[in-house]
Amino acid sequence: MPVYVGVDDTDSAQGMCTTYLVTEIIRRLNFPILYGLPRLVRLNPNIPWKTRGNGALSIILGGDAQGSSVVGEISGVPVLSSRIATGVSDSLSVVNRAVRSVVEEAAMMDADNTNPGAVVSPAPVNEALYWKAVRGIVEKEEAILFAREAGAVVNEWKNGRGVIGAASALSWRGQNSTFELITYRYRHRWGTSRDINVVDVSSLSDRFPSTFNNYDRATRHPCIYPSSPCPVLYGIRGTRPEVLPEAMKTVRSEMPERWLLFETNQATDDHISVLNGSPSLFSSYVVQGTVRSYPETVRGGHVFFEMTTHEGIILLCAAFEETKDLRGIVRGLIPGDSITVWGAFKPPAGELLNGSLNIEKISVNALARRWIKKSNPVCSVCGRKMESVGRGKGYRCRKCKQRSDMPEMTEARRTVSPGIYSPTTSSRRHLSRPAEMTVQSGVACQTVTGSQ
Numbered sequence: 001m002p003v004y005v006g007v008d009d010t011d012s013a014q015g016m017c018t019t020y021l022v023t024e025i026i027r028r029l030n031f032p033i034l035y036g037l038p039r040l041v042r043l044n045p046n047i048p049w050k051t052r053g054n055g056a057l058s059i060i061l062g063g064d065a066q067g068s069s070v071v072g073e074i075s076g077v078p079v080l081s082s083r084i085a086t087g088v089s090d091s092l093s094v095v096n097r098a099v100r101s102v103v104e105e106a107a108m109m110d111a112d113n114t115n116p117g118a119v120v121s122p123a124p125v126n127e128a129l130y131w132k133a134v135r136g137i138v139e140k141e142e143a144i145l146f147a148r149e150a151g152a153v154v155n156e157w158k159n160g161r162g163v164i165g166a167a168s169a170l171s172w173r174g175q176n177s178t179f180e181l182i183t184y185r186y187r188h189r190w191g192t193s194r195d196i197n198v199v200d201v202s203s204l205s206d207r208f209p210s211t212f213n214n215y216d217r218a219t220r221h222p223c224i225y226p227s228s229p230c231p232v233l234y235g236i237r238g239t240r241p242e243v244l245p246e247a248m249k250t251v252r253s254e255m256p257e258r259w260l261l262f263e264t265n266q267a268t269d270d271h272i273s274v275l276n277g278s279p280s281l282f283s284s285y286v287v288q289g290t291v292r293s294y295p296e297t298v299r300g301g302h303v304f305f306e307m308t309t310h311e312g313i314i315l316l317c318a319a320f321e322e323t324k325d326l327r328g329i330v331r332g333l334i335p336g337d338s339i340t341v342w343g344a345f346k347p348p349a350g351e352l353l354n355g356s357l358n359i360e361k362i363s364v365n366a367l368a369r370r371w372i373k374k375s376n377p378v379c380s381v382c383g384r385k386m387e388s389v390g391r392g393k394g395y396r397c398r399k400c401k402q403r404s405d406m407p408e409m410t411e412a413r414r415t416v417s418p419g420i421y422s423p424t425t426s427s428r429r430h431l432s433r434p435a436e437m438t439v440q441s442g443v444a445c446q447t448v449t450g451s452q
């Protein structure tokens, strides 16, 4: 039987990365053949107590040597993965002991918000847990029940909140997935500035069109590495796992000490559900409707407008300053425009009274027509331009005394075109499917800035 290992919440802003801890578990277990790829599972990005990125990790031990391939390298030793499962010789308790010792040695135990959890299981955890953890809020006790139901051993440290992610990572089935190859630094370099060729990063998606979110052309900011002192050198995301090791070879950088390929739920929109009725705080939705009010820019550069959903609910929508040029699209909307908004429903901030739907992606489906005055009307008798009688009193021909209420109208030119738009690359959510990857029939895909 394969053995399923889930871990979460071992890192802090001061260091470590749970993905690195997974490489340490593989090393400690003496490089077992993995069944499938290691998994990086992002959970609900809106919960207030999340660790950075809110990503949990899992690996499955017990792949068959037949048909195995290299999916990583740790300190010079290849990591193998197979699509065929056999099992492991180590018992669950031996694996559990190894996992415990790695967590105890490597986790940032002294950090206030680091509360590790590890789940070691003979079977995957019920998928229902994943959907709740990626879209809603899961209590620790509930996650433990799910883990026990699969026959798992549950380990927790401090308040043990990491158990929620650890069990949830074992409940993800990955029908919809993308991939990330993560490289790691030599230990003596941790905390020093990263030596990575930015030009190689900015041209990555030209060389490998199946990679995404590499570089923010609007802010000229590479998006493949963090600025934290963690062990990660960089990570390249893509839809085709087999090209990622090739892509890695084209990025000149300090020598990575190890690398590992992960299957992930990044860029899948799994956190988004269709809004039925009123939204719940801390959940993310896709909502169709029409623009109800002209957008207003408030202090700080945030843009707000109201929309009416197809069910008749009025929602306040927000494009925050950090979405950069997406705000230009939002500012160009007018009442009556047909739109689809993907976003998180968050509690009030500042002077807002109600929650707002914070835009992660917007599709402009159809533009309302707006008419503006072109000129005074023409007299139907003599053909001369009429004169205004006075504000709101209509027009009159000076010669024939003909009257008219309406001026000549012309259609206003719109600054927005139909299409799907994402925020600038560096302010995208891990789970958000970028506009250029969002297929919607009949709508041209475009990004505001930094097209990949």
Ligand SMILES: [Zn+2]
Pocket: 379, 380, 381, 382, 383, 384, 397, 398, 399, 400, 401, 402
């Ligand atoms: Zn006239």
